[in-house]
Amino acid sequence: MEFRPIRYALSVAKERSFTKAAARLNISQSAVSEQVRLLEDEVGFPLFRRTGRGIELTERGRTFLYEAERVAGDLLSLSDTARRLRGVPTDTLTLGMGSGMAPIFMPRLFRDADALQGLWLEIVTAPTKSIFNDLHEERIDVGIAIESDPDRVPAGLIFERLTEAEMALIVPPKHRLAGGRRTVDLGQLGAEPIIMSELSVGYGEVVMAMFGDLGLRPNILAVADNIETMKAIVQTGTGAAIVPRACVDNEAKLGVLKVLGLSPPRQVAFSLFRRRQPMSRRKEAFVNRLRQALRG
Secondary structure: OOHHHHHHHHHHHHHOOHHHHHHHHOOOHHHHHHHHHHHHHHHOOOOEEEEOOEEEEOHHHHHHHHHHHHHHHHHHHHHHHHHHHOOOOOEEEEEEEOOOOHHHHHHHHOOOHHHHOOEEEEEEEOOHHHHHHHHHOOOOOEEEEEOOOHHHOOOOEEEEEEEEEEEEEEEOOOOOOOOOOOEEEHHHHOOOEEEEOOOOOHHHHHHHHHHHHOOOOOEEEEEOOOHHHHHHHHHOOOOEEEEEHHHHHHHHHHOOOEEEEEEOOOEEEEEEEEEOOOOOHHHHHHHHHHHHHHOO
8 A cells, every 4th residue: 555645635634625635735636536546446445425515534534544644653753763773863843933922932942951852943933824824734843823713723733722921011111001000901992003913813813802802993003913013113102012921021121112911911822733643753752842841
């Protein structure tokens, strides 16, 4: 039994579509269909059935491909073994991280250098939508992002919570709200120009929900896809923004931004996202070490 048709069938199962699987594999749909048909002929039963909503796995197909995922993980482990035998001791694990999260997670991640021994860690920063897309396209192995509504998380991704952080309002030092107060009522911000992040996921989704709970809609001045840009806009003296407090500790210490708590207090959850399909055993071990370190 060849691995290529199994890989194609796993992609179809993940995408729930021959067309999307073909696009993901960068080959024609007819090639995917042909390989899946050959695999079904070899195993002696259909893996998929067509429905009014597309395709779905048959019962035997689900069991077979579940085992196929495990075998795929073992094959990747063999690749790791070959690398070590060639004298290449490190594995590469690519971690995607949402904007502004470095102050929260980097101290935890690099607190114990031994936890990363034998691992070549690549860290990329991107908005939440890009984190999800890069996971889906297998450009990164795991990603840290704001915990989203499960309906907004692409199919094939799973997540688990790492930690929570307090949300805070940032304003310029001379802003009308910056006086001696330490907290501000969210209801006072109805007319305040707000700098937002992505509106449908991540920080933007959280902030929109905060206003929505009060029956308000924020007065959006600008939308940026990263917290560094949001902070820079606020520092110009224009507008305010709501971000995790830990992301602005340095600016608060330098006095370039005023950080105010929210009343009532609001928290945001950060989660580790990954693909449902298993990685090699060695990478799975690294992910487990990474998870423990990130939880602090």
